[in-house]
Amino acid sequence: MIAIEITSPGEPDVLVPVERPRPVPAAGEVLIKVAAAGVNRPDVFQRRGRYPPPPGASDIPGLEVSGIVEALGPGVDTFHAGDAVCALVAGGGYAEYCVAPAPQCLPAPRGLDLVAAAGIPETFFTVWTNVFDRGRLRASESILVHGGSSGIGTTAIQLARARGARVFATAGSAEKCAACERLGAERAINYRSEEFVAIVRELTGGRGVDVVLDMVGGEYFARNVDALAVEGRLVEIATLQGVKAELNIQTIMQRRLTITGSTLRARPVAEKGAIARAVHEHVWPLIESGAVTPVIHATFPLRAAADAHRVMEASTHTGKLILVV
Numbered sequence: 001m002i003a004i005e006i007t008s009p010g011e012p013d014v015l016v017p018v019e020r021p022r023p024v025p026a027a028g029e030v031l032i033k034v035a036a037a038g039v040n041r042p043d044v045f046q047r048r049g050r051y052p053p054p055p056g057a058s059d060i061p062g063l064e065v066s067g068i069v070e071a072l073g074p075g076v077d078t079f080h081a082g083d084a085v086c087a088l089v090a091g092g093g094y095a096e097y098c099v100a101p102a103p104q105c106l107p108a109p110r111g112l113d114l115v116a117a118a119g120i121p122e123t124f125f126t127v128w129t130n131v132f133d134r135g136r137l138r139a140s141e142s143i144l145v146h147g148g149s150s151g152i153g154t155t156a157i158q159l160a161r162a163r164g165a166r167v168f169a170t171a172g173s174a175e176k177c178a179a180c181e182r183l184g185a186e187r188a189i190n191y192r193s194e195e196f197v198a199i200v201r202e203l204t205g206g207r208g209v210d211v212v213l214d215m216v217g218g219e220y221f222a223r224n225v226d227a228l229a230v231e232g233r234l235v236e237i238a239t240l241q242g243v244k245a246e247l248n249i250q251t252i253m254q255r256r257l258t259i260t261g262s263t264l265r266a267r268p269v270a271e272k273g274a275i276a277r278a279v280h281e282h283v284w285p286l287i288e289s290g291a292v293t294p295v296i297h298a299t300f301p302l303r304a305a306a307d308a309h310r311v312m313e314a315s316t317h318t319g320k321l322i323l324v325v
Helices: 041-047 121-134 151-162 174-183 196-203 220-227 249-254 269-282 284-288 302-314
Strands: 002-006 015-019 029-039 064-072 084-088 097-101 105-107 142-145 166-171 187-190 209-214 228-236 258-261 296-301 320-324
Touching (some): 002 302, 015 302, 029 084, 029 121, 064 097, 084 097, 084 121, 097 269, 105 269, 121 151, 121 209, 121 228, 121 258, 121 269, 142 151, 151 166, 151 174, 151 320, 166 174, 166 196, 174 187, 187 196, 209 220, 220 228, 296 302, 302 320
Parallel strands (some): 142 166, 142 209, 209 228, 228 258, 296 320
Antiparallel strands (some): 002 015, 029 064, 029 097, 029 320
16 A cells, blocks of 8 residues: 655655555454545654654554545454444554554544545544533633634634534634634634733623633743633643743632643543544534534645645644545
């Protein structure tokens, strides 16, 4: 099969098509003939040598795929050869074939083509477990989504709005802010020219928001705390601008705040399987009804993975970038 290999840490040109043996599904796994694979920011970090795959995972990048089940490993009875699926994987997605643990696979949503389905697992699993599980966002509450035009952001805006929350977002241009508002954000804030803490507090009558979903880190940390309401929850999922911040512990105590966060890739299959079941139960009806959909910015042939990474790093996109096999 053709797969995209990282020849050495570096710029996008280190992503090179190579021939690799077709993987064989182990017990509890399925082999997927890949139709499409999502491109995510962690793929860029891996390419640069900053995010190695977990022990036992493929060195081929790619954390989500869609396609057709080709073969089943021992013990798998939840899928059959020929089923259309999408799957979360710990690596190996940039290839013509990919193995995935069966609990991390879901049937492709009805009414959605496989290219769009490839944009679901990484972002929808991440948003569900962080916004609705760890962040406990409920209907009638409010959320501030940073990076609103990213794959995570466009997903979080839609899901939060569909489940009855007020949604605010930040983005880096007027065009991206407009896109966030079309997806359901009540107000999108241009972080290059506006102060999100002041605007959020004004829009909530001085109260602040119940949840902040942050992927920036660094100096955003204290500002995120300032943007929270009493009993608010700050959920950290990435640290694009730094891993260290100062914390006023008394503020946390006095306003009864919760600070949490998570990563997804290295979690055990059982945990990711539980997330998959929750997403299937709560999110699949929204996707299949058309209330929520993955936002696809552009597609690229598998062999052009380097071009997709250039777009990702330029941050000119809104939504997901997809490799098509």
